[in-house]
Amino acid sequence: MMSKSKANEEKVKQFRWSKPMERVLLEILADEATKGNKPLSTFKPSSIARVVDTINDRFDISCELDHVENHLKTFKSNWKTIQTLRGKSGFNWDDKLKMVIAGKKEFDEYVLVHPSHEKYLNKMIDMYDEMALVVGRDMATGSFAKQLGDIDATEVDSSPIDIGDDFDELMKGSKTSLSIVPSEKRSHKRRKCFDNDDKLATLSTNIGEMASAIKSLGQNNIDPSQVHYSRLYDEVMKMDGYDEVTLGSIFDHLVENEKIGKAFMVKNANLRNVWIDKFLSKGDDHQ
Structure with missing residues (x-):
């Protein structure tokens, strides 16, 4: 007879997460x-329960706490892979x-060894900002918190800040990303603790990453555009x-x-074909 723990493990494995369900999970937990x-990189039980209740109501399915917690482990693994890339x-x-951009040679060589990572290369990473809040170490900025707004909306419009190429602007972008969502409920002691420790640690990490990126661009003489x-x-x-x-004209x-x-x-291949056909049907006025 199968033990209770074994039965629970099988139940968790058999639960299937669809893309819309994953979006709901990330939207709610980002909020x-x-x-x-x-706190301490772990969500409160009430937050997990909110995900369970919403998914059950919206998709008419039997989702449980274990299903959400288990899928968060998958997101954490995916996030680690993305950051490595x-x-x-x-x-x-x-x-x-x-998007993580790789040239054809680098792409082919890497995917040959790590075929399961192909989905993260040269493709827009869906819900990236939400994942950063849910399984990463990012703090929510005021602008991003406003964008989350109504969590019951079909999609969340995430508009990242363009920090540009200028180093001064780059530094401003780092400081902006460290802004904390204002809250009168937070104590002065907590704000001071964050300013003295977490902010300095995050700023140090950002500066290190920027320096590495600038050094890499200088060494490889690569123009991202x-x-x-x-x-x-x-x-x-x-x-x-x-x-x-015809394809050359489309590229131009x-x-x-x-944009x-x-x-x-x-877009996928089918949507690209649809766009090209519409573009060509408009005639020479758009070429």
């Missing part, structure tokens, strides 16, 4: 983190797209059913219209 309900030599991080355009060119030119001249259009180009990069 809980901004409210200070994640961000700091890997030869890779670049696009903070606007939330060129890496992006190279990847965009590869993605456009591999589209089936179109001649080379996407380069001239940066459209970024949107093209995160």
Whole structure:
């Protein structure tokens, strides 16, 4: 006869998380983190219970506390992989797209050894900011806390701060990321403790990461925009059913219209084909 603990383990493994369910989990716990309900990197039981109740009500499914806690372990493992890729030599991080960018050679060599990590390369990482709050060490900034707003909305609009290339602006961005959500309920002693310890530690980490990134760019002489355009060119030119001249015109259009180009990069093959057909149907006025 199977023991109770074994039965619980099997039950947790059999529970299937869909993408919409994962989004609800991250949205709710990101909101809980901004409210200070994640002391010592562990959520309060009431926060986990809120996830369980919401998922059960919204998806008409039997979700339990163990299911949420077990899936958080998966998110922590994924987060660790993403951060490793961000700091890997030869890779670049696009903070606007939330994407780890790798050139074709680096991509092919790495994926050959780590095929399961392909989903994190040259693709926008969905819910990155929420994951940072839920399983990372990030504190919620005031702007991000406002964006979480109504947690029952279908999607959370996350607009990261563009810190630019200038070093002074880079430093301002670091200070901005350290802002704490204002709260009259927090004691003066707690704020002072954070300012003296956590803020200095986080600032030190950010400065170290920035110095490494600047050094890496200097050593490899890599222009991140060129890496992006190279990847965009590869993605456009591999589209089936179109001649080379037509694809070349499409690439030029996407380069001239940066936002459209970024949107093209995160679409799947079917949506890319739909966009190209619509673009071509408009005629020479858009080429």
